[in-house]
Amino acid sequence: MSAATNRTQPATASAVTTPRPSEPSKTKATLTWLALLVIFGGAVWLSNARWSEITGVFTDGWRYFQLMLDGVLENPFAEPWSGYWTLALEKMMESVYMAWVGTLIGAIVSIPFGFLAARNVSGRVTVQVTRGFLNLIRAVPELVFAIIIMLPIFGFGPVAGTVALGVGAVGTLGKLTAEALEGIDTGPVEAARAAGARKLAVLRWAYWSQVLPEVVAFWLYRFEINIRASAVLGIIGAGGIGQLLGQLFGRREWEQIGIALVVVIAVTLLVDALSGAIRHRIISGGAVKESTFKEDAVSAV
Amino acid sequence: MSVEAPPRAAATDRPRKPAPSPVVIGGLVVAAAFTWWAGHSLGFSLRPLVENWSNGWVVIEQFLSPNWPFIWRVWDAWVETIAISIVASAVGVSLGLLFAFLASRVTNRSAWGFRATRWFLSVLRSLPDIAYVLIFVALVGVGSLAGILALILFNIGIAAKLTSETIDAVDTGPLEAADASGAGTAARARWAVMPQILPNYLSYCLYIFELNIRASVVIGIAGGGGIGSVINVQFSRFEYENVAAIVVALFVVVLLIDQLSQYLRRRFV
Numbered sequence: 001m002s003a004a005t006n007r008t009q010p011a012t013a014s015a016v017t018t019p020r021p022s023e024p025s026k027t028k029a030t031l032t033w034l035a036l037l038v039i040f041g042g043a044v045w046l047s048n049a050r051w052s053e054i055t056g057v058f059t060d061g062w063r064y065f066q067l068m069l070d071g072v073l074e075n076p077f078a079e080p081w082s083g084y085w086t087l088a089l090e091k092m093m094e095s096v097y098m099a100w101v102g103t104l105i106g107a108i109v110s111i112p113f114g115f116l117a118a119r120n121v122s123g124r125v126t127v128q129v130t131r132g133f134l135n136l137i138r139a140v141p142e143l144v145f146a147i148i149i150m151l152p153i154f155g156f157g158p159v160a161g162t163v164a165l166g167v168g169a170v171g172t173l174g175k176l177t178a179e180a181l182e183g184i185d186t187g188p189v190e191a192a193r194a195a196g197a198r199k200l201a202v203l204r205w206a207y208w209s210q211v212l213p214e215v216v217a218f219w220l221y222r223f224e225i226n227i228r229a230s231a232v233l234g235i236i237g238a239g240g241i242g243q244l245l246g247q248l249f250g251r252r253e254w255e256q257i258g259i260a261l262v263v264v265i266a267v268t269l270l271v272d273a274l275s276g277a278i279r280h281r282i283i284s285g286g287a288v289k290e291s292t293f294k295e296d297a298v299s300a301v
Numbered sequence: 302m303s304v305e306a307p308p309r310a311a312a313t314d315r316p317r318k319p320a321p322s323p324v325v326i327g328g329l330v331v332a333a334a335f336t337w338w339a340g341h342s343l344g345f346s347l348r349p350l351v352e353n354w355s356n357g358w359v360v361i362e363q364f365l366s367p368n369w370p371f372i373w374r375v376w377d378a379w380v381e382t383i384a385i386s387i388v389a390s391a392v393g394v395s396l397g398l399l400f401a402f403l404a405s406r407v408t409n410r411s412a413w414g415f416r417a418t419r420w421f422l423s424v425l426r427s428l429p430d431i432a433y434v435l436i437f438v439a440l441v442g443v444g445s446l447a448g449i450l451a452l453i454l455f456n457i458g459i460a461a462k463l464t465s466e467t468i469d470a471v472d473t474g475p476l477e478a479a480d481a482s483g484a485g486t487a488a489r490a491r492w493a494v495m496p497q498i499l500p501n502y503l504s505y506c507l508y509i510f511e512l513n514i515r516a517s518v519v520i521g522i523a524g525g526g527g528i529g530s531v532i533n534v535q536f537s538r539f540e541y542e543n544v545a546a547i548v549v550a551l552f553v554v555v556l557l558i559d560q561l562s563q564y565l566r567r568r569f570v
Contacts, residue, residue, distance in 0.1 A: 036391075043387035046380050048526070049446035056441045057450070064439065097339035104336060139555045141518050144548050147536060148364050153350060153357035158343045163350075231429035232519050236536075239343075242431055246523075249435040261432065268427035278328075 068258025084256050088244065088263040094158055095240035096271065098233070099226035102162045106169025107219045113170060114177025114215075115203065121181060130174075137171030142229050146238050158239025165226050165233070176218045180211040217279040224275050227268060360541055367545035375531045375547070379554075381445055382527035385520070386513035389449045393456025394506045400457060401464035407476065408468055408490045419465075426458035430516055434523035448525025452516065456509050463505045464498065471497045503569045507562035514558055518551070 074081045115121050117130040146164035154160035188206040197205065234242020241264055248257045339345075402408040404422055409415035433451035441447050471494055479493035521529015528547060535543040 040391050043384040047384035047388055047445045047449060048381055049449055050444060053441040053446055060440050097343050100339045101345055139552050141515055143518050152360035153353045159345055162343060162345060228429040232431045235431055235523055245432060245435055249439055265424055265427045269423060
């Protein structure tokens with residue numbers, strides 16, 4: 001990591017090959033590793049985990065896995081198994097709906113915030129205030145929005161979860177939209193101004209047109225994330241597959257759990273593949289490089 | 302366009318607007334139909350926002366007067382959350398690195414091997430963190446061990462995905478040099494690939510640690526220990542003042558760790 005000291009020793013006359021340069025000091029690396037080891041050891045100690053229980057993973061794990069497999073391998077068209085499959089699929093679709101509507105709410109609300117938070121659109125004070133607000137939303141997990149604000153107003157059920165997902169999405173999507181706006185080509189902006197376009201027309205035709213593909217790709221990406229997030233919301237009674245999983249695990253119905261997990265995996269993989277393909281198509285149709293997109297998305301989630 | 306145009310015309314004829322592509326129209330129609338269907342199935346309506354605002358306000362008011370001393374009373378739970386995140390991130394990113402090498406065409410010479418690893422990793426990632434917590438709570442009981450094990454699996458998925466994509470994009474020069482000098486698969490990965498991906502990998506490690514702190518609410522609510530379990534207990538007792546204090550403190554902790562990791566990241570990259 002640190003620059004190597006390339007100090008070759010004076011070659012003796014008889015040496016055929018040049019002598020090996022002396023190795024750079026390893027003290028710093030050793031100390032870093034030691035420090036990390038101490039932190040890790042401390043964390044293992046302070047985590048209060050009952051490490052002896054870990055044997056349960058190997059003993060019970062295998063038994064439960066077999067039970068889950070039994071549930072999955074039973075004839076899915078015979079009662080009661082067909083009912084289990086239908087229920088799991090229904091609840092998973094509810095999660096997908098929650099994620100879709102939630103993302104859409106977040107997307108629509110995030111557009112004005114994106115413009116307000118872009119340095120090349122808004123004034124410095126506006127940008128600072130908006131960014132602060134977006135960061136605030138980003139730091140609070142959806143679960144907290146659901147607990148604090150949505151459940152008291154919307155009651156238990158998927159609508160509370162949907163709105164919570166929407167609010168949560170505003171933070172990331174607003175930030176990503178602002179960053180996309182800041183990266184645009186200024187040519188079209190000048191052209192629109194030169195042609196006498198008003199401020200709103202410039203924003204619509206010079207700014208928005210340029211970022212639209214990238215921004216829609218972000219929306220789809222957020223949709224994929226929200227499918228997983230909606231499962232979490234179910235656990236506090238905000239609908240979707242999480243609610244079913246919570247009930248099934250509470251009753252230790254391993255056959256049904258197996259079915260539910262298979263449904264979750266299958267639907268998630270399917271939606272990911274579909275959404276990924278659309279994103280790819282949108283992005284390669286637009287002028288945005290896939291690599292920049294990925295990094296932005298990673299830093300924002 | 303027209304040859305007959307009078308020479309004094311102020312502007313040329315406006316070009317015709319191109320017709321929108323059928324793919325886009327089809328896509329929009331499908332999206333709109335799906336949105337309608339989804340909203341309909343959920344019974345979605347924003348009316349409660351207006352109608353039940355007063356109901357909600359009673360609770361929100363409690364949230365607006367956080368019980369600050371409570372933050373310090375649950376000091377142990379904070380330490381536990383940080384410890385859980387450290388252990389889970391450390392183990393998760395180490396195993397994740399191994400899987401990343403297996404999941405890249407560059408470092409895994411077996412075409413089937415890397416395809417199988419990728420497939421395994423996408424299945425691993427498709428389950429939400431909450432499902433892992435529920436599974437491990439059933440296996441090892443309620444407590445931080447369940448949280449740690451769940452987060453490890455979750456972290457392997459993310460670390461391996463991000464890192465293997467970085468590995469895919471490495472400069473091939475050092476690889477050829479390693480191959481030419483007869484390096485084995487392990488030596489090649491260690492000396493030709495690892496130095497190239499190290500800065501990115503370290504930054505992913507920090508990112509995953511941050512994610513783990515953020516996930517602590519979820520982990521705890523499902524029975525995986527840490528500050529989330531405190532929130533769960535206080536929430537079910539309707540002690541919203543205490544929940545509010547914890548949430549604000551968690552926000553500050555996330556912000557501090559965010560700053561710290563940004564500082565460290567700038568030093569790595």
